[in-house]
Amino acid sequence: MIWRRGVWTVGCGEEKGMDRNMIVELISVGTEILLGNIVNTNAAYLSEKCAGLGLSCYYQDVVGDNEERLYDTIKTALGRADILLMSGGLGPTQDDLTKEVAAKVMGKTLYLHEESKAAIQKFFEKRGMEITDNNWKQAMMPEGCIVVDNPNGTAPGIIMAENGKHLILMPGPPNEMIPMFETSIMPYLSRLQSCVIFSQTVKICGVGESKAETMVADLIDQQTNPTLATYAKTGEVHLRVTARAEDEKAARKLVKPMIKELKGRFGNHVYTTEDDVTLEKAVVDLLLANKLTISTVESCTGGLVAARLINVPGVSEVFKSGYITYSNKAKRRLLGVKKSTLLKHGAVSEEVARDMAKGAAVVAKADVVVSVTGIAGPDGGTEEKPVGLVYIGCYVCGRCTVKKCLFSGSRAKIRENTVSAALSLMRECILQYYSEVTFGGKDK
Amino acid sequence: MIWRRGVWTVGCGEEKGMDRNMIVELISVGTEILLGNIVNTNAAYLSEKCAGLGLSCYYQDVVGDNEERLYDTIKTALGRADILLMSGGLGPTQDDLTKEVAAKVMGKTLYLHEESKAAIQKFFEKRGMEITDNNWKQAMMPEGCIVVDNPNGTAPGIIMAENGKHLILMPGPPNEMIPMFETSIMPYLSRLQSCVIFSQTVKICGVGESKAETMVADLIDQQTNPTLATYAKTGEVHLRVTARAEDEKAARKLVKPMIKELKGRFGNHVYTTEDDVTLEKAVVDLLLANKLTISTVESCTGGLVAARLINVPGVSEVFKSGYITYSNKAKRRLLGVKKSTLLKHGAVSEEVARDMAKGAAVVAKADVVVSVTGIAGPDGGTEEKPVGLVYIGCYVCGRCTVKKCLFSGSRAKIRENTVSAALSLMRECILQYYSEVTFGGKDK
Numbered sequence: 001m002i003w004r005r006g007v008w009t010v011g012c013g014e015e016k017g018m019d020r021n022m023i024v025e026l027i028s029v030g031t032e033i034l035l036g037n038i039v040n041t042n043a044a045y046l047s048e049k050c051a052g053l054g055l056s057c058y059y060q061d062v063v064g065d066n067e068e069r070l071y072d073t074i075k076t077a078l079g080r081a082d083i084l085l086m087s088g089g090l091g092p093t094q095d096d097l098t099k100e101v102a103a104k105v106m107g108k109t110l111y112l113h114e115e116s117k118a119a120i121q122k123f124f125e126k127r128g129m130e131i132t133d134n135n136w137k138q139a140m141m142p143e144g145c146i147v148v149d150n151p152n153g154t155a156p157g158i159i160m161a162e163n164g165k166h167l168i169l170m171p172g173p174p175n176e177m178i179p180m181f182e183t184s185i186m187p188y189l190s191r192l193q194s195c196v197i198f199s200q201t202v203k204i205c206g207v208g209e210s211k212a213e214t215m216v217a218d219l220i221d222q223q224t225n226p227t228l229a230t231y232a233k234t235g236e237v238h239l240r241v242t243a244r245a246e247d248e249k250a251a252r253k254l255v256k257p258m259i260k261e262l263k264g265r266f267g268n269h270v271y272t273t274e275d276d277v278t279l280e281k282a283v284v285d286l287l288l289a290n291k292l293t294i295s296t297v298e299s300c301t302g303g304l305v306a307a308r309l310i311n312v313p314g315v316s317e318v319f320k321s322g323y324i325t326y327s328n329k330a331k332r333r334l335l336g337v338k339k340s341t342l343l344k345h346g347a348v349s350e351e352v353a354r355d356m357a358k359g360a361a362v363v364a365k366a367d368v369v370v371s372v373t374g375i376a377g378p379d380g381g382t383e384e385k386p387v388g389l390v391y392i393g394c395y396v397c398g399r400c401t402v403k404k405c406l407f408s409g410s411r412a413k414i415r416e417n418t419v420s421a422a423l424s425l426m427r428e429c430i431l432q433y434y435s436e437v438t439f440g441g442k443d444k
Numbered sequence: 445m446i447w448r449r450g451v452w453t454v455g456c457g458e459e460k461g462m463d464r465n466m467i468v469e470l471i472s473v474g475t476e477i478l479l480g481n482i483v484n485t486n487a488a489y490l491s492e493k494c495a496g497l498g499l500s501c502y503y504q505d506v507v508g509d510n511e512e513r514l515y516d517t518i519k520t521a522l523g524r525a526d527i528l529l530m531s532g533g534l535g536p537t538q539d540d541l542t543k544e545v546a547a548k549v550m551g552k553t554l555y556l557h558e559e560s561k562a563a564i565q566k567f568f569e570k571r572g573m574e575i576t577d578n579n580w581k582q583a584m585m586p587e588g589c590i591v592v593d594n595p596n597g598t599a600p601g602i603i604m605a606e607n608g609k610h611l612i613l614m615p616g617p618p619n620e621m622i623p624m625f626e627t628s629i630m631p632y633l634s635r636l637q638s639c640v641i642f643s644q645t646v647k648i649c650g651v652g653e654s655k656a657e658t659m660v661a662d663l664i665d666q667q668t669n670p671t672l673a674t675y676a677k678t679g680e681v682h683l684r685v686t687a688r689a690e691d692e693k694a695a696r697k698l699v700k701p702m703i704k705e706l707k708g709r710f711g712n713h714v715y716t717t718e719d720d721v722t723l724e725k726a727v728v729d730l731l732l733a734n735k736l737t738i739s740t741v742e743s744c745t746g747g748l749v750a751a752r753l754i755n756v757p758g759v760s761e762v763f764k765s766g767y768i769t770y771s772n773k774a775k776r777r778l779l780g781v782k783k784s785t786l787l788k789h790g791a792v793s794e795e796v797a798r799d800m801a802k803g804a805a806v807v808a809k810a811d812v813v814v815s816v817t818g819i820a821g822p823d824g825g826t827e828e829k830p831v832g833l834v835y836i837g838c839y840v841c842g843r844c845t846v847k848k849c850l851f852s853g854s855r856a857k858i859r860e861n862t863v864s865a866a867l868s869l870m871r872e873c874i875l876q877y878y879s880e881v882t883f884g885g886k887d888k
């Protein structure tokens with residue numbers, strides 16, 4: 001299970017100087033995918049990463065644990081791609097065939113890889129378990145391959161490279177595949193490229209997908225190097241800038257002016273240009289930076305806004321408490337929303353969203369409160385107040401803003417969109433409060 | 445856009461009397477899947493449905509909006525499958541090629557389908573929009589095809605059947621594809637079969653995946669008709685029983701004894717045998733049936749338990765209020781958990797889970813309370829209390845049970861498992877309370 005650097009730097013050299021994009025094909029192996037038992041999230045993950053590396057992906061395949069069909073799939077893919085990224089079918093059972101069939105396609109025999117054998121022995125001894133014979137299967141490796149370390153499981157990854165073709169085998173479970181890809185496979189793929197690819201993403205919120213696309217249409221039309229691509233996420237748009245150059249420094253230099261241009265166009269809507277910063281993290285960071293405590297009060301989202309915030313490790317510094325006030329009684333009893341307000345305007349109204357936020361600010365003694373009241377459906381809608389109507393309130397240090405939204409789709413979709421809109425509104429209100437405080441603006 | 449029943453009942457007859465399972469292949473068309481922009485949930489959905497229909501799926505393919513590659517993919521798939529289920533690429537833009545290429549493979553020319561033309565005209569007139577020329581593309585249909593109604597979009601589905609091969613085109617967006625599949629395509633596929641397939645699923649909770657598999661290993665070994673398959677879901681296991689027979693009545697008759705056997709083996713762990721009942725719905729139904737109100741108090745799950753319950757339409761009858769007490773201060777102030785208990789046992793402890801549940805029962809005046817306190821990570825774990833340690837409390841009408849759990853995986857995974865375990869525990873505690881009340885059992 002050792003990552004032999006020496007071997008693949010040779011393979012690397014073969015590819016240098018190639019002008020066209022290298023072509024990658026994904027093969028996911030597993031009967032459980034064909035039965036619809038699991039969603040193939042590995043393929044989406046690998047595709048996005050490959051696009052970021054500047055590799056062209058023309059096909060994704062899924063095939064079961066069947067020797068003949070697996071052989072045909074690998075053979076066909078090798079005929080049309082430079083790199084095959086395979087996941088699944090590396091386990092110790094007789095059903096797991098990926099390694100054996102891949103070696104057969106490449107004309108390689110298997111040998112007992114002593115280091116892998118020792119690692120398996122160690123794995124079992126440490127746990128005081130007896131090693132059954134089938135486990136040695138995992139120590140058999142195709143001749144001339146690179147064995148890739150798997151710190152999260154017993155099946156190592158395997159790379160076979162020959163005549164400009166690269167067959168890469170990874171385990172199927174995402175918690176093994178993703179770390180292996182990031183630690184070992186991604187650097188391998190980067191070094192295959194004749195040039196360095198560098199990507200940076202500008203993440204924006206509070207701007208609709210089609211509006212964002214219109215705002216960058218001219219940049220997309222003119223694009224050569226760097227390129228610009230838009231990715232619509234729930235309540236957010238991600239703009240990815242990708243450049244290729246001789247080295248990373250040169251690629252970063254190409255990306256920089258485009259990032260600056262996008263920041264200029266989208267202003268405060270840009271919440272980060274860091275890959276690992278989510279919208280909820282941006283909000284929590286803003287709270288931390290301004291030493292603001294937060295509370296949530298939710299009706300139709302039933303705790304989802306709080307749950308998104310509590311996704312962020314370290315949120316305990318700022319998160320005081322959250323309330324789920326699904327019933328009118330709870331809105332009155334916990335938050336002091338007046339019965340007359342509920343009767344006059346209805347639970348789903350600007351007034352109630354405002355009173356919920358203000359009430360929670362008092363009860364929770366929080367600096368910032370976000371409140372949600374809406375109709376997630378499928379029932380409960382009227383002509384005047386249809387399913388999808390949501391009011392989001394945001395209280396920041398004494399002032400309160402309420403936003404009216406109308407979402408479409410299923411109950412789950414409406415709730416998901418509401419949560420993103422709530423996070424976006426919180427960010428906007430906090431920024432606005434501080435810009436006005438700082439620049440002498442006054443309460444509206 | 446009319447579903448012409450007459451046409452495909454002829455096609456149906458051709459297949460009657462086939463002994464082997466019909467083979468289906470899925471082709472998802474879309475560059476956005478190849479770029480990793482979206483996860484291919486359509487494939488998982490269709491695969492599960494096809495398995496339920498008794499169709500064998502050997503390959504899933506993803507290909508972009510590229511004429512040559514699309515042609516090759518369809519051609520290859522037609523050579524090895526009886527039925528092709530394609531989704532995506534039916535829109536009005538020049539990029540959308542699925543219909544044109546599929547017709548070419550089948551040797552069919554396109555003609556202007558008057559009914560589709562009228563439907564498009566109506567669609568635009570109703571919205572007072574001008575019809576641009578490219579929209580007529582969606583009214584062009586391959587000769588001899590069946591045009592399938594799409595009530596949720598402008599692109600109809602298309603079925604081409606010839607020489608025992610069935611090429612079925614559906615739109616890509618799941619909110620159009622799924623209703624079309626369930627309303628029109630599923631009945632079409634059922635009628636292709638020489639026999640009727642009937643499936644029923646026994647859903648269980650509170651039993652681990654491997655234990656459940658062991659408990660049915662003998663049934664799986666002996667299986668012929670009906671067959672039994674296990675599907676592991678988060679915190680649940682689904683056991684699907686599938687029978688084939690000449691008609692539905694006969695198939696149901698074959699399924700019945702196996703369902704009875706499974707119910708016997710898993711007893712109270714079976715929460716439903718209905719397809720559309722989720723675990724949260726089973727819990728809410730149990731609350732409704734016993735006229736019990738519910739409140740939630742959550743720490744590390746930060747509102748996710750409440751959010752799952754509030755997934756269920758109609759929950760407002762029983763859900764009183766929920767609390768997110770992430771900080772110790774909130775646990776003390778909102779629920780009256782004692783400072784000394786927190787200091788002596790720590791926030792993540794059996795005692796605190798118990799006091800949180802009891803406290804909320806008083807504050808919220810609820811009959812049932814579920815409480816959660818745990819360490820979701822990635823930081824905050826110690827040798828004594830590692831990441832993944834979670835205590836779940838459940839209070840039912842005066843008595844309180846606390847369950848200690850140790851989950852592994854990411855922060856998200858730990859939280860997800862905790863939510864399922866909490867729902868499962870609620871169900872168990874409510875059932876136990878009533879069985880003891882009813883049968884004269886006493887407090888433990």
